[in-house]
Amino acid sequence: MISKRRPGSQFHPPFTAETGYEPDFAFPIPFTLCYHSSMKFEARGLVKVFPAPVFSGGSPLRALGGLDIEAGPGVLGVEGPNGSGKTTLFKTLAGIIEPDGGTILAGGVASGAERLRELAAYCPSNPRAFYFRLSAAENLRFFGALAGLSAVQALERARQLADKLELSAADLERRFDRLSEGNMQKVSLIRSFSRRPPLLLLDEPFRGLDADSQQGLMELIKEAGRDSAVIISSHSPELLREAAGRIITMEGGKIKNGE
């Protein structure tokens, strides 16, 4: 069960003329990133084929085979065996890799990879994609800047999220390569959550976390799911079912029949 440890949403309220909600990005980014926090995302007939390396004698890998998916404010769980295409799906929705076929709609509008990188934040299953010689806080400040956050915003959000995830202030100031694997995972989660994106993609987010931190993450996922589309994967059926209101199963690059 999820404990109600801390009140207050980490995410913005939806924009209305009455609320007067204003974007808090440090510089202008396409307005939809700031305002469309209740956006629906749809993928239709998504295909991704990775070519075999030249002269390798191998064959192309069909990672996504015409997949349809819908996510839109709320939490969607994705399960499936290794190699079923979950990570490829996440990276395609995040605009990190480009699909070979199909369409991705964001708020009903067909969106390419560039647009998706503005709308989505992806937390990879491997938490080591950081600058090891910099502190966790400096890393978050840097990646925050790339996402349009000022230093003050990035560090303030990092502190709030670190508190939720049981990452101490000392660990936040510690050099990244001196963190434990679990704490690296927390920093990786903070990097994604702090963008407060309309689409949050969490690939194996519970990996390496202790029980208290898992509960903190569960709260954050629920909070994010109120305004954003959150898609998570996990090899733990219990955690996935606790976190997500809806679960789909992938197999061979497709959604398993009947789901």
Added chain:
Amino acid sequence: MKSTAHIIAAFIRRDFLAERSYRLSFALGALATLANLAVFYFIGRLFGGALAPQLEPYGAGYFTYVFTAMAFFGYIGTGAGSYAGRLRLEQTQGTLEATLSTPLGVLPFLAAMSAWNFLFATFELVVYALAGIFVFNLDFSAANWPAAALVFMLSAACFAALGILSSCFVVLFKRGNPLAWVLNNFEGLLGGVYFPVAVLPAWLLAVSNLLPVTYAVRAFQLAVHRGAGLAAIGPDLLILAAFDIVLIPASVWLFSLSVNRARKAGTLGEY
């Protein structure tokens, strides 16, 4: 504009903090520069103050010539080498995909990626200048600094474009970079950095005339040692400007294509 400045500042801060954490490397780098200079200083003493015929157009002795060219090439060469080097580092430490997963555009990325290298090269250039004046007693009183600055800007932009082109190979092939190989091994040899190109045989001189560094070094030497103005170095400046007009947009376009191709092939995170 504000956003690009914000991004550049973030990259500079990141690279400064990372560089500062390797203190010994930082100190050894500075010592290597001084050791390099000492080699050419003693070569210059060996051959005395007499001007070789090939140096006469520049009005400078061998050490003065090579000192100026090394200081100049050290800076403009930063653009040629740093893009591919930085990108390769990002690949191997696994941060390239994370960086390019953000809304960051190609232009701000290219502007920011080597900003620290250029800043550090500027610092080195100041050290060179101070050493030249106060340690080696070189005479720059004849210099036409505005003309030298113009050569400097055109050359730095041209070499940055070559560096961006070179980094396309890193994005696509990870290792094996023929352009970096040419830049590293032949620009100094054929471009007049260590000696005037006039000493080269005719067939190598023809190759040398295809390289922007030849025009850059010659124009800079003439502006600094002879006080040459636009009339004297105009043809070299025009050729450098022509290289810029072609190479800058081509390099940015090809870099975008390379990144898009890596996204398509799913190899952005590979190394």
